[in-house]
Amino acid sequence: MHFASDNWAGVPDAVSSALAAAAGGFATAYGDDEATAAATAQISALFEREVAVFYVATGSAANSLALASVTPPGAAVFCHEAAHIVTDECNAPLYLTGGARLVGIQGDRGKIHAGSLAATLERFGPANVHHGRVTAVSITQATELGTLYTPTEVAAIAGVTHAHGLTFHMDGARFANAVARLGVSPADLTWRAGVDLLSFGLTKVGAWAAESIVVFDPDRAAEIPYLRKRAGHLFSKSRFISAQFSALLKDGLWLDLARHANAMAARLTEGLRSVPGARLAWEPEANEIFPILPVATVARLEAAGARFYEWGTDGLHGDALPVHGKETMIRLVTAFSTTAEEVDQFLAVAAG
Amino acid sequence: MHFASDNWAGVPDAVSSALAAAAGGFATAYGDDEATAAATAQISALFEREVAVFYVATGSAANSLALASVTPPGAAVFCHEAAHIVTDECNAPLYLTGGARLVGIQGDRGKIHAGSLAATLERFGPANVHHGRVTAVSITQATELGTLYTPTEVAAIAGVTHAHGLTFHMDGARFANAVARLGVSPADLTWRAGVDLLSFGLTKVGAWAAESIVVFDPDRAAEIPYLRKRAGHLFSKSRFISAQFSALLKDGLWLDLARHANAMAARLTEGLRSVPGARLAWEPEANEIFPILPVATVARLEAAGARFYEWGTDGLHGDALPVHGKETMIRLVTAFSTTAEEVDQFLAVAAG
Amino acid sequence: MHFASDNWAGVPDAVSSALAAAAGGFATAYGDDEATAAATAQISALFEREVAVFYVATGSAANSLALASVTPPGAAVFCHEAAHIVTDECNAPLYLTGGARLVGIQGDRGKIHAGSLAATLERFGPANVHHGRVTAVSITQATELGTLYTPTEVAAIAGVTHAHGLTFHMDGARFANAVARLGVSPADLTWRAGVDLLSFGLTKVGAWAAESIVVFDPDRAAEIPYLRKRAGHLFSKSRFISAQFSALLKDGLWLDLARHANAMAARLTEGLRSVPGARLAWEPEANEIFPILPVATVARLEAAGARFYEWGTDGLHGDALPVHGKETMIRLVTAFSTTAEEVDQFLAVAAG
Amino acid sequence: MHFASDNWAGVPDAVSSALAAAAGGFATAYGDDEATAAATAQISALFEREVAVFYVATGSAANSLALASVTPPGAAVFCHEAAHIVTDECNAPLYLTGGARLVGIQGDRGKIHAGSLAATLERFGPANVHHGRVTAVSITQATELGTLYTPTEVAAIAGVTHAHGLTFHMDGARFANAVARLGVSPADLTWRAGVDLLSFGLTKVGAWAAESIVVFDPDRAAEIPYLRKRAGHLFSKSRFISAQFSALLKDGLWLDLARHANAMAARLTEGLRSVPGARLAWEPEANEIFPILPVATVARLEAAGARFYEWGTDGLHGDALPVHGKETMIRLVTAFSTTAEEVDQFLAVAAG
Incomplete structure (x- = not known):
C-alpha cells in the first residue's frame, strides 16, 4: 500500500525496453546525438511548435536553471508560498540564480490567483537597487496540493505576468497528470x-530520470547550455534520457499512465467518502489526495503497512479545514503502477 | 570506427538487465532505499572499508561537489594544468565551490609530481586573506592523457598533500581503466x-549515468547531502543509479569491461607502430592513445568514417613531440564495446 | 526640512576631525594597524567583553557576511517579513550566503515575537535535504518601523533561538537609537x-561609513576574514573606518547623537498630535515616525520642500491603521543633525 | 622608512578638507546626490567623454564587479599569471563572477604581450560548453611589478581583444602613477x-577609500548598479567617496601626488645603483622598485626599522635575475607622502 509519493514508483516496461534498445552502438556525447534530436522533435510535435529542450537529471535542476536563465541580479520571482521551489529544493533555486528572491503569494489550495498576483506586483513597484526588480512568475501544474490551473486561469496569470514584463514559468513535475485530467x-x-518556460518532467509519471526545460521561444534559450553545464547537469550519454522521453511520449503513453494514476486517485477519493470520520481537505483534481482522518485510523493504516506522509496544515485553506486535535491530515499520492487492489485494501483498513 | 570517446559508447547487457530488474514495485525515494544501500555496501566492500557514497548525475558534479565539500572561502586547489576540472567543465568546479582557485601545475604526460607539488605549495606560503589558503590537491586517474599514477606515485603526492594539511581528491572518471591496468x-x-575523496565514475566504462563521490572517512561527509541537493543533484528514483553500480561491480564486470577497453587500446597501439609515418606522443597506459600522424593519414581516416578528435599539443611534453607542419596529433579512445575488427579496420586504413 | 532618512545626514565635526587626525604617517594596511586595534578595544570595552570586530563598507555587507558566516547549504534564516535583509538589500543576503532562505514571520509593528518564532520553528521541523535546516534568527534593533525590542523581548527570542540550536543575529543599523532610548x-x-552576532553600524547616527560585524564569541569568527575579503569588503586603509568608530564611541558621543535624533522625533511626534487630521500609525519609539496624514497635508508639505517617503501599509498593523482613501502614510526620520527649527517648521506647514 | 606599500600611507590635507567640507547638511543617499554627480562629471571631463562611474569601497570590488558585468556562465578571462585579480584578492573575482576562469598568461616584467595573448586565444578556440567561452582580457596599469604599458602596447592588446569579440578591462589601482610617468x-x-572598463582607484595615490568602475560606453553599464548593491557595495552617504574623487582630481592633484611618488621611486632607484652588491631586477617605471640585495643588507635595513616586503621570484624574468643564495629580492613602494629624507636614510643604511 504505497501512497507516499509517485517518485517511489519504478518505471513501466516501455521505459525499460527503450533503455535496452538504446544500449548498443556509439553515439555522439553530450546531446549532439540522433536520439536526443528525435526526442526534442517529439516534444516540439507534442507542443505544436518548435521548442528548445534541455535535459537534466532532476526537477530541482530544471526549475532552478529555468529560473536562472531569466533572473538578473536583484530579481524577484513570484510564486505560491507553498511552491516546491520555495519549500522542498534545499534552496537550489536561490543558489543557482545567484540569490533571486522568491516572493510567496498566498492562495487557496496551492494556487495563486491573477488578482492577488496583480496586487502583489503593484505593491512591489518599479525596479530599484534596493528592493530589486520583478522578473518572473512561477506556478506548479498540478500544484503541490493536487489541484489544477485551467487554461483560463493560466492565461489570466499570464496576462498579469506579461503586462508587467515578466517571464512566466511553469513547474510541470506532474504536468502529465494535469493534461490527462483537464483533457x-x-x-x-x-x-x-x-x-514561456516549462519544467517538463516525466519522472513522476514513469521515467527513472527524465526532466527537462522546455523553452517555447528558442531564441530565449541561448544561455541555458552554459548554465546547465556550469552546474554539472549535462549528461554525457544523453541518448538514455532521450530514450525515456521518446518511449513515454510515443502513442501518448505518458498520458495513459497519468490517467491511470488519476483514476486510482479518484477511486481512493470515492472510497474515502465512506470511511467513518474521514473527510477531504479539498476535492482532489489529479493524483494527490489530502484526507483528514481520525488519529486512530491513521495509526491503523500505518500498522497495516500503508506508506504515506502526514501533512502540515499550516497556512492551508480547505473546505474541511481546520484539523482538530484527534485528527491528522495526510497526503496520498497514486502512481502509474498503483493497483485497484492496493487502493481497495487501503480503504478496507481505513474503514476499520 | 568510433574512437572519439568512451562516453560515445552505450551500455552492456548487464546494465540494461539491471535497470529492467529494478523497474518494478515501490521504493523509498531520494536514496533511502534498499538498492542504494546495497550499492553502497558493494562499494564499501570493493574498497575494503566502510565509505560514504553520494550518487550524482555527472562526473562534473562529482568533482565539483567533492571539492565544494572541502573548500572554504579563499581556497586554492592544486591540480595538473590540463586537468579536466580546469579545462572541460565550464567552470563548474569554480562555480560550485564559491570561487575556489584552481592552481595548475605543469607535469609531463598529464601527471603532477610530488616534487613539483611540494615546491608549489612551499611558494604559496601560509594562509592569508589575500592569496587565500591551500586546501586540496586533485589528480585524475587515469589522466586526461591516458597515463597512470602508480600507488607509489599516489602515495608520494598524498604525503606532500597531507604534510601541508590538505585534502586529497582523485577524479576517477576512468578509475576502472587504471585499476584494470595496474592490477x-x-x-x-x-x-x-x-x-581522501574519490569521484568514482562508471559511466565511461559502461553505465549510462553512474557517477558518485566516495568519501573514505564517512565522518567528513556531513555537508555533502546538502551540497548535492542545493545543486539539484539528488535523484529521486535513486535505485536506478544504484542498480547500475551494482550490476557493474558484481563479479568484477567493471574491470572486465575496462580490461577489454585497455586491450583494444593495446592492440591499436601495437598496430600503430607499423603505420608509416606514425609515432606515439608517449606510451599509452590505459584506453587513450595519442598518436602523431601524417596529415594525409588523418584525412584518409576521416574520409573512411573514423571518428576521433584532433588534440592540441600546447604545453605537452612527450617522447615524440613536437609535432611538425605536416603532422597532426589525434586522440583515440577505446571503450568496452570497441571490437578488434574495428581496431583492425582503422589500422588498415591508416596503413594506406 | 529633511526627514527622508538618517543616511541623508552628514557627519558631526568630531568625525571630520578624527578623519583629519588619522591622515598623517604610515600604518599597516588591511586592518593590522594600531588605530583599528584601538577601535576594536573600544568596542570590546563598550560591550564589556572581548569581541571580534570586522569592519565593512555598508550595512548590507555587515548583515550578509554575518549571516554567511553561520549559514551552511540549505540554511533557513528566520526574521520579520518586513526586515531590511528581505526587502531592501537587492538580495545581497541571499547571494552572499549561497542561497540561504529568509523565512519571513509576521508581527505587529515590525517585531517578531518569541511565541510566533517558536511556532514557526516547530512547524519547520528537523533538518532534511528538502526543506533544509533551521540556522539563524535575525531581528532589527531599532526595527524598520521605528519600534524597539526590550532586553526582555530580546532574551525571549534568544531563548527560543538557542533552544533550537540556532544563531541569533541582530541588525543594528540603528542600534544607537535603541540603546539611547531604552537606557x-x-x-x-x-x-x-x-x-550572538551584531551588525553594529554607526553610519546612520553620524559616520560617513562605519559598519561592522561584532562577534561576541571570538572563537566563532574564524571564517569572516575570508568571507569579507572574498566579497571585496576589506578596506586597505582601515585606520579611517576605525577612526570613525573611535570618535563616535569616545565619551558616548554616538549616544548623544542618537539621543538628539530621538528627541527630535519625540518633538515631531508631540507636534503631530495637534495637526488636524493627523494620527500616528503606532507610537514611535526611536527616530522614525509613521504618521497618517490627509493627502492635502502631504501635498502641502511636499510643496513646501519637505523631504520624506510615502510608506506602503501592506501587511502592517497599527493602532491607527487602516489608511483611508484621502490619507497617506508617510515615514519621517530624524537625524543627529535635525534641528528643532526644522521640526517646528515642518509642523507649522503640516498644521496648515 | 616606510616602503611596504602605498596603501600604508594616509591622505593629503586636501582630502581631509574635502571630507570636512562635505560633512554638513542633508543629501540624497545612495549616490543620487549633487556631489556624486559632480564627481562623475569631473571623471567624464578627465576622460574627455561621458562615462558611467560606479563608486565602490575597494579595488577588489571594482575589479570583480567590472568583470562580473561582462562574464556569462562559462566565461574565461585572460590576464597576466601574476595579476592581482589572480593572486591577491582571495578569489573575489572568481566568486563575484559566478566562477569565471582566470587564464594566466606568462610575460616578462608583469606584462602580457599582444602576441602571446593572440596565441592563447587562438588555442582556446570557439565557445563550447566544455571549455567555455573567451570573454574578457584584463591588464594592470601600472603592473604589479611596477612596469607600464605604453598607449601603443595597450592598443595592440586591445586590437587582439576586440578582434576576438572580447571586453578589455584595465585594473587601474595605480593608474595615477602610470599617467604621471607616461605623460x-x-x-x-x-x-x-x-x-572598455577601468577600475579607477585613487586610494593608493592618496584617498582613504576611493575606488570606482568607469564604463566608457555608458550603454554597457546597465547591470552594474544591481551587481554592486547585491554584493553590498553601494555606499549610502555617497557624497563622501565622491568628495575624495573631486578633491584629488581638482587641478590635477592626483597627478601631482603620483609624480611625487614616482620621483621618490626614481631617487631611490638612482641611489640603489651605488649600494654595494645591489642591483635592480628590472628598471622601475612607476613607484615600485624590485632590488636584489645581499641578505646582510636586507637584515641591516630591517634592523634599522625599514618596512618592506621580501618578494618571491617565482616565474619572474628580469635583467638581473636569478637571485642567488646570499641575496634576497625585495619590493619597495613609494607613496605621495614619502620624503626625500626617508629615501636618503634608507639608502644610507643600505650602503652600510
Missing part, C-alpha cells in the same frame, strides 16, 4: 495560455 | 595510498 | 540577552 | 587605446 492539449495549457 | 586493488590505489 | 547597556541589549 | 592623457591611455 486539453499541452500547447493550450502552456504557451497558448502564455507560459 | 592493484581499488583500496591500494586510493585510501591506502592517502586519497 | 540600557549595549551588553544588556545584546549578548547578555543572547545575541 | 599621456587618461583618455589616450584607456578608451582611445581600446579599453
